[in-house]
Amino acid sequence: MADAREVGRRFIDAFNAHDQQRIRDLNGDNTVFEAPGDVKIEGRDAATEYAMAWLRAFPDARITVHNEVVGGEWVVQEFTFSGTHEETLMSPAGEIAPTHKTLNGRAVQIFHVEGETIASTRLYFDQVQVMTQLGLMPEPTTA
Numbered sequence: 001m002a003d004a005r006e007v008g009r010r011f012i013d014a015f016n017a018h019d020q021q022r023i024r025d026l027n028g029d030n031t032v033f034e035a036p037g038d039v040k041i042e043g044r045d046a047a048t049e050y051a052m053a054w055l056r057a058f059p060d061a062r063i064t065v066h067n068e069v070v071g072g073e074w075v076v077q078e079f080t081f082s083g084t085h086e087e088t089l090m091s092p093a094g095e096i097a098p099t100h101k102t103l104n105g106r107a108v109q110i111f112h113v114e115g116e117t118i119a120s121t122r123l124y125f126d127q128v129q130v131m132t133q134l135g136l137m138p139e140p141t142t143a
Contacts, residue, residue, distance in 0.1 A: 028114060102133070105130050
């Protein structure tokens with residue numbers, strides 16, 4: 001049986017391989033997934049689709065984990081998502097047309113692992129950083 005760290009590593013590997021089946025297999029049947037934009041979805045297929053939406057929109061997408069903390073059934077990963085926005089991204093606010101710009105965004109995800117699967121995920125990222133890097137809003141001014 002895999003420990004929480006191993007399940008977290010498997011998720012990163014599956015995401016970076018753009019492997020929909022492996023991502024699906026790692027999500028528990030009744031997984032709960034939360035993300036910025038008031039995203040709260042339940043179920044293996046819905047959680048998998050969230051990841052695949054980003055992978056379709058950013059066909060060269062990769063996650064690089066910089067820090068990881070594991071405690072029992074919990075895994076916290078600080079990472080950078082990088083990729084080029086080449087296809088439409090489905091967001092809570094609607095479709096975002098391709099901008100052909102590169103995104104290098106910092107994020108944190110927290111997995112609760114039960115057995116061999118992810119029971120819940122909480123994903124945190126800076127929506128303003130994403131929108132400015134994609135050229136969809138002006139860069140914030142500095143004081």
